[in-house]
Amino acid sequence: MAFKIYTKTGDSGKTSLIGGTKVSKGHIRIESYGTVDELNSHVGLCIDLQTDAAVKNQLLEVQDRLFTIGSSLACDPEKAPGMKMPDLNEEDVKMLEQAIDDMTAVLPAMKSFILPGGHPAVSHLHIARCVCRRAERLCVHMDNDSLFVHPLVIIYLNRLSDYLFMLARFTAMQLGVPETPWRARVS
Numbered sequence: 203m204a205f206k207i208y209t210k211t212g213d214s215g216k217t218s219l220i221g222g223t224k225v226s227k228g229h230i231r232i233e234s235y236g237t238v239d240e241l242n243s244h245v246g247l248c249i250d251l252q253t254d255a256a257v258k259n260q261l262l263e264v265q266d267r268l269f270t271i272g273s274s275l276a277c278d279p280e281k282a283p284g285m286k287m288p289d290l291n292e293e294d295v296k297m298l299e300q301a302i303d304d305m306t307a308v309l310p311a312m313k314s315f316i317l318p319g320g321h322p323a324v325s326h327l328h329i330a331r332c333v334c335r336r337a338e339r340l341c342v343h344m345d346n347d348s349l350f351v352h353p354l355v356i357i358y359l360n361r362l363s364d365y366l367f368m369l370a371r372f373t374a375m376q377l378g379v380p381e382t383p384w385r386a387r388v389s
Contacts, residue, residue: 220277231349234340235275241337242268244330251323254376257369260301264362267294271355275341279350290354298361305372313383316371320379327370334363 216224217232225232242265249261270290318328338359341351374381 223278235272237337238272241333248326295361298365302368305368315384317382317384321377324370324374331363331366
């Protein structure tokens with residue numbers, strides 16, 4: 203017998219963290235891991251639009267790390283020490299930094315802000331970058347409110363948004379799409 207996707211347990215506006223603790227669906231912890239889930243979906247679309255196999259593989263790694271981050275954020279921090287959870291580590295951040303450095307080495311220097319766009323593959327990377335920044339802000343907000351967030355989660359999301367920005371530029375270069383510099387209108 204197949205299980206039903208709906209349980210009706212959330213009909214009252216509450217949900218359970220990993221560990222069983224019930225919280226409001228409006229809780230910032232739920233908002234944070236929901237935003238990471240949204241980001242993961244955007245990254246999936248970016249994979250679908252990519253033509254570079256190495257980039258696709260990097261983005262698949264990113265998706266795996268985003269599930270790890272989502273698990274961390276969805277876990278009751280008081281019950282987490284007793285549970286076996288996937289882990290994020292410094293090597294994950296270093297992988298993003300190396301990819302950023304590799305792209306920086308082949309991209310022209312930026313001389314102004316760049317308007318997002320030019321090709322769907324580029325635009326969707328910029329959307330993913332913006333969602334990543336929102337996820338980072340939510341995690342920082344939690345941390346500021348003394349709600350536990352593993353410090354590496356914030357570092358990873360910060361570096362990931364930089365990576366997505368550089369990947370948008372790199373993808374534009376690969377596709378031969380010119381970048382549109384922002385020209386400030388000054389009256």
